Each structure stands twice: as structure tokens, then as C-alpha cells.
Amino acid sequence: MARATGxxxxxxxxxVPAPTLSDADxxxxxxxxxxxxxxxxxxxxxxxxxxxxxxxxxxxxxxxxQALPRLSDHDQILPYLRVAVxxxxxxxxxxxxxxxxxxxxxAPPMSSAESAAMAGExxxxxxxxxxxxxxxxxxxxxxxxxxxxxxxxxxxxxQISRSTVTSTASxxxxxxxxxxxxxx
Amino acid sequence: xxxLEDRVRAAFWADAETVRPETIxxxxxxxxxxxxxxxxxxxxxxxxxxxxxxxxAAVIAVIGVIVGVHLAAxxxxxxxxxxxxxxxxxxVTLTGAMSxxxxxxxxxxxxxxxxxxxxxxxxxxxxxxxxxxxxxxHSSAQLGAPPPMPSGISASANGRTFAITDDVGFFxxxxxxxxxxxxxxxxxxxxxxxxxxxxxxxxxxxxxxxDVESCKRVCRQGIEVVSLATGxxxxxxxxxxxxxxxxxxxxxxxxxxMFQWQVGSSSALEGYRLLxxxxxxxxxxxxxxxxxxxxxxxxxxxxxxxxxxxxxxxLLTTEYRNVxxxxxxxxxxLRVVELSASTGQLLRVLHAATEHxxxxxxxxxxxxxxxxxxxxxxxxxHALIRCPGLGRLDGDRFTPLPGVPVIMNGGTGIGGAVAW
Numbered sequence: 001m002a003r004a005t006g007x008x009x010x011x012x013x014x015x016v017p018a019p020t021l022s023d024a025d026x027x028x029x030x031x032x033x034x035x036x037x038x039x040x041x042x043x044x045x046x047x048x049x050x051x052x053x054x055x056x057x058x059x060x061x062x063x064x065x066q067a068l069p070r071l072s073d074h075d076q077i078l079p080y081l082r083v084a085v086x087x088x089x090x091x092x093x094x095x096x097x098x099x100x101x102x103x104x105x106x107a108p109p110m111s112s113a114e115s116a117a118m119a120g121e122x123x124x125x126x127x128x129x130x131x132x133x134x135x136x137x138x139x140x141x142x143x144x145x146x147x148x149x150x151x152x153x154x155x156x157x158x159q160i161s162r163s164t165v166t167s168t169a170s171x172x173x174x175x176x177x178x179x180x181x182x183x184x
Numbered sequence: 185x186x187x188l189e190d191r192v193r194a195a196f197w198a199d200a201e202t203v204r205p206e207t208i209x210x211x212x213x214x215x216x217x218x219x220x221x222x223x224x225x226x227x228x229x230x231x232x233x234x235x236x237x238x239x240x241a242a243v244i245a246v247i248g249v250i251v252g253v254h255l256a257a258x259x260x261x262x263x264x265x266x267x268x269x270x271x272x273x274x275x276v277t278l279t280g281a282m283s284x285x286x287x288x289x290x291x292x293x294x295x296x297x298x299x300x301x302x303x304x305x306x307x308x309x310x311x312x313x314x315x316x317x318x319x320x321x322h323s324s325a326q327l328g329a330p331p332p333m334p335s336g337i338s339a340s341a342n343g344r345t346f347a348i349t350d351d352v353g354f355f356x357x358x359x360x361x362x363x364x365x366x367x368x369x370x371x372x373x374x375x376x377x378x379x380x381x382x383x384x385x386x387x388x389x390x391x392x393x394x395d396v397e398s399c400k401r402v403c404r405q406g407i408e409v410v411s412l413a414t415g416x417x418x419x420x421x422x423x424x425x426x427x428x429x430x431x432x433x434x435x436x437x438x439x440x441x442m443f444q445w446q447v448g449s450s451s452a453l454e455g456y457r458l459l460x461x462x463x464x465x466x467x468x469x470x471x472x473x474x475x476x477x478x479x480x481x482x483x484x485x486x487x488x489x490x491x492x493x494x495x496x497x498x499l500l501t502t503e504y505r506n507v508x509x510x511x512x513x514x515x516x517x518l519r520v521v522e523l524s525a526s527t528g529q530l531l532r533v534l535h536a537a538t539e540h541x542x543x544x545x546x547x548x549x550x551x552x553x554x555x556x557x558x559x560x561x562x563x564x565x566h567a568l569i570r571c572p573g574l575g576r577l578d579g580d581r582f583t584p585l586p587g588v589p590v591i592m593n594g595g596t597g598i599g600g601a602v603a604w
Contacts, residue, residue, distance in 0.1 A: 044202075145196050153418055
């Protein structure tokens with residue numbers, strides 16, 4: 001099983017060239033190649049659905065074209081993309097909830113037999129427990145344990161206080177632990 | 185770090201690893217209008233003369249380009265387009281079969297140019313004896329056993345998103361950029377009406393037009409348009425009737441839906457209508473306008489449904505001519521034709537074929553089963569047809585393709601469809 005060896009969306013080189021209108025295409029392409037995969041994976045952890053995750057990330061990068069002139073500090077670009085992905089994921093989840101209110105059941109996409117076989121029981125149990133967490137707890141855990149952000153970075157991304165990040169993560173982990181114990 | 189944190193991290197990473205880099209889409213294209221740019225000093229105010237000179241200059245420039253193109257090269261009819269410009273990258277066949285007495289529905293992604301099978305996905309179907317959805321009030325015994333497996337497929341304009349309908353529900357199939365993988369997700373749609381097997385994905389892939397039938401005291405057919413993002417829906421219902429499926433199809437950019445209209449078996453009342461979906465729903469007939477009712481050429485009869493070209497000028501359909509044989513059978517002469525959408529006149533014959541039928545068969549049944557325009561690409565130049573075999577029509581050039589989608593209207597237990 002793959003393990004975290006570093007932040008999946010960490011920039012290899014922080015010296016991003018200055019985003020001007022003329023080279024915006026190149027810049028967005030470089031950023032996409034460097035970070036799209038990690039962002040799609042993070043979005044998929046939140047949405048449980050790769051096509052939607054891809055949509056969310058595509059939208060975030062499309063939004064980047066418009067936001068680039070405002071992002072004077074290059075180090076703001078990646079945090080901007082993270083926030084955009086989180087916000088768009090929330091919108092999509094809200095839409096799904098509206099659909100649920102119409103007594104319509106959203107079913108997660110069918111996994112291939114191969115991926116289903118690869119998924120271990122423990123992973124499935126953990127993911128199922130995570131899926132039942134409140135939205136904010138899920139976001140905190142994904143940002144912390146998949147994107148490996150610090151609590152301060154998570155606080156900035158989600159626009160909450162650092163102490164809220166810590167307490168939300170603790171409560172989320174406690175719920176997961178309880179559910180896993182109950183299952184076993 | 186606690187063991188639990190390790191487990192959560194490991195689960196996240198393993199789950200994230202299922203997203204393979206080769207399956208995600210490429211860099212999004214810069215939007216046509218990249219947003220407001222900072223105005224140069226003084227650019228905010230233009231003189232009145234400059235304001236009207238700009239569009240005039242643009243028109244002159246366009247005319248100049250058109251004249252230049254016409255002078256530089258002879259006009260090329262769309263039918264003789266040599267290159268496969270605008271060819272949708274993939275076509276998806278939906279084929280049903282019985283395997284070990286259980287129904288199996290498979291969506292297969294093919295390369296549109298070569299026909300090569302790239303990947304396939306099984307679509308969930310009801311494992312018990314399926315009821316044909318648009319006649320669910322009838323028992324399967326009444327309809328003859330085994331009943332058909334209702335299924336349909338339609339494509340958005342991007343060529344990689346497909347909507348699939350079967351007896352379980354609605355599904356979205358997203359094909360990866362390279363066509364080598366596809367993901368199926370169930371759409372959160374459950375109409376409160378008895379559904380037919382006919383649904384159409386909008387060109388932008390955001391809405392689904394569903395053929396619905398509401399049966400309370402009487403049955404009323406209609407079209408429901410559902411937003412895939414929000415689940416919001418709009419419904420247009422026709423008067424009391426119980427005809428064949430309306431077969432909705434999106435037109436052009438998606439502002440209108442073309443549907444087939446028939447009351448009972450009266451041919452005088454059949455035809456095609458265009459539904460304006462800008463309203464909030466309501467009367468199907470009140471919100472739609474009748475299209476031209478084309479008349480077939482002398483000796484010919486229309487066979488399959490009609491599809492409107494994206495520019496709204498042409499109607500693609502099939503027609504047949506019966507040549508009876510001496511043994512009770514005969515030959516159905518088949519052809520795919522383009523008609524004028526405004527006058528109904530025959531514009532051109534795109535493809536011709538023949539199909540023999542034996543004693544006891546009817547020419548119109550043979551023609552209907554053998555020759556149909558199945559799906560039209562977003563440019564209108566390329567069409568998927570079955571006439572009699574599956575193939576691609578690039579203008580008037582036919583190229584056979586593998587896939588064998590056989591649309592059965594009942595009684596075989598096998599259903600199929602194709603779209604791009």
C-alpha cells in the first residue's frame with residue numbers, strides 16, 4: 001500500500017515565474033501538471049467520485065485564469081487552488097444533498113472489480129467511517145492526512161481557527177475509532 | 185503518531201491511488217473570455233464613431249475572409265469532407281445479452297476512426313425478469329416472453345460523456361481522454377413517472393431530457409428535463425394519450441428539444457415538434473412548435489426516426505422501397521437521406537443498401553430493423569448508422585464499424601444502442 005512520503009501537492013520549486021497574461025497558459029499548464037493529480041485525488045476523497053473530482057479540479061484551474069492577475073504572491077497560487085477545490089467540492093456536495101432531499105439516492109460510482117479487490121477490508125472500514133463524518137471533519141482529515149498540510153495551513157484553507165482544526169480532527173478521529181471498534 | 189492516524193493516512197493514500205494519472209483529463213483550455221482585464225488608461229470611453237466603426241469593420245473583415253475563401257478554393261459540400269474533421273473521438277455501444285440466464289448489459293467504448301474496442305464497463309441491470317418501462321402497466325406475459333431489456337444511450341457534445349438508461353435507472357459514463365478507461369456512476373435521478381427507455385443528454389452534459397409517462401386515471405406522456413448538478417427538474421406533459429416514446433433529442437446548443445409526436449396510430453397526427461425549454465414546464469404542446477412534416481419520395485416510405493442536424497437545416501432519416509419477390513419474401517431497398525428541415529424536400533441520398541427478407545416478414549419491419557440513423561455527431565457531418573450493418577457516415581462516405589448494436593423493439597431479450 002502506498003504510504004505518505006511527502007506532501008502530494010507540494011511544489012517542487014517554489015519560485016513560480018511571475019504570472020503575466022502572456023504566459024498564463026504556460027503557467028497554468030505547469031501548475032496543472034504538477035498539482036492536478038494530487039488535487040483530483042484529494043477531491044475524490046471528499047466526493048467519493050473521480051469524474052466529479054476531475055470536474056472540480058478543472059473548474060478550479062479555469063478559475064485560476066481569472067484569478068492569476070490578482071495573485072501577485074506566487075506562493076498564493078497553490079493555496080488558492082486548494083481553497084477552490086474545497087469550495088467547489090462543497091458546492092457539489094450541497095447539490096447532492098438537495099438531490100437527497102428530493103428522496104433521490106445518490107449512489108457512489110461502481111468500482112471496477114480490480115480496484116474492489118485491491119481495497120482492503122480495513123481501508124474500506126476506515127473510508128466508510130470517514131464518509132459518515134461531518135463535512136468539516138472530512139475536510140480537515142483529508143487536508144491533514146492526504147495533503148499533509150499543517151494545522152495552520154488547514155486553518156487558512158478552511159478559514160477556521162487553528163484550535164478548531166485541532167479539535168475537529170480529534171473529534172473526527174475519535175468517531176472513527178469508535179466506529180471501527182464497533183465494527184470489530 | 186497513533187495507529188489510528190496511520191490507518192487513516194494509509195486508507196486515504198490507497199484510495200487516492202485509485203485515481204491514476206493517465207486517467208485524468210488534460211489541462212483545461214483557457215476560457216474564451218478570460219475575465220475582465222485591467223483597462224488601459226482612457227480606454228473606457230470610445231468615441232461614438234469608433235463604437236459603430238468597429239462592428240462595421242468586423243463585418244467587412246468577415247465578408248473579406250468569406251470572399252477570399254471562395255475565390256481560393258471551390259465550394260466543398262459537407263458530404264465530401266475528406267478529413268475526419270469534427271469526428272467524435274469515441275462511440276459507445278450498449279449491448280445486452282443473457283449469460284447463464286442472467287441479463288448482462290455492457291457499454292463498450294470504441295475508437296471512432298478505427299472501431300477498435302478500447303474498454304468496456306458492465307452496466308447494472310435488474311436481475312429479475314425486466315419489465316419494459318414504457319409499458320410497465322402491462323404484464324410481461326401480455327407482451328410476450330422474454331421481454332426486452334430496455335436501454336438507451338446518448339452523448340454530450342464533448343464526445344466523452346454519455347448518459348445510459350436501463351431498467352435500473354440512469355447512469356453517466358465518462359470516458360477518459362485516451363478512451364482506455366471509463367467510469368460509470370449512477371445518476372441521482374428518479375422520476376415519479378413510469379419511464380420509457382428514452383433519455384437524451386444535453387450538449388453540455390448538464391441536463392437529461394427524459395421521456396416520461398404519467399399514468400393515473402389516464403396516461404399522459406411528456407418530457408422531463410433534469411439538471412444533473414442540482415436534481416431540479418421541469419416537466420412538460422401532453423394531453424391524454426398513450427403513444428410510442430417521444431424520443432427526445434437535443435437540438436443545437438441545447439435550447440430546444442426535438443421530439444416525436446404521435447397520437448395513437450393516426451399518421452395524420454404524427455410528426456416532430458420542437459420544445460422550447462426556457463420556460464418552467466407545463467403544456468408539452470403549448471410550449472412546442474410543429475416542425476415540417478416531410479413526405480417521402482414516390483415509391484419510398486420513411487423507416488427510422490429523424491434527427492435534426494445541429495445547424496437546424498437538415499433532417500437525417502432512412503427510407504425504404506419494397507421490391508416483392510416470388511417466394512413471398514422480397515427485398516427492401518434502403519437509403520439514408522438528408523431532407524430540408526424547412527421544406528421537407530429531399531436534399532441528398534447519403535447511403536444506399538439492400539436487405540432481403542423471407543416469406544412471412546414484412547418489408548417495413550425489415551427496413552425499420554435494418555436501417556436507422558442512430559446518432560449524429562456535434563458537427564452534423566458524421567453520423568452513426570445501421571444500414572444494414574453498423575457504420576460511420578462521414579458525409580456520404582460509409583465506413584463499417586464493429587459493435588453490433590441491435591435495437592430490438594421487443595421479444596428477443598436483447599437490447600442495444602449506440603451513441604457518440
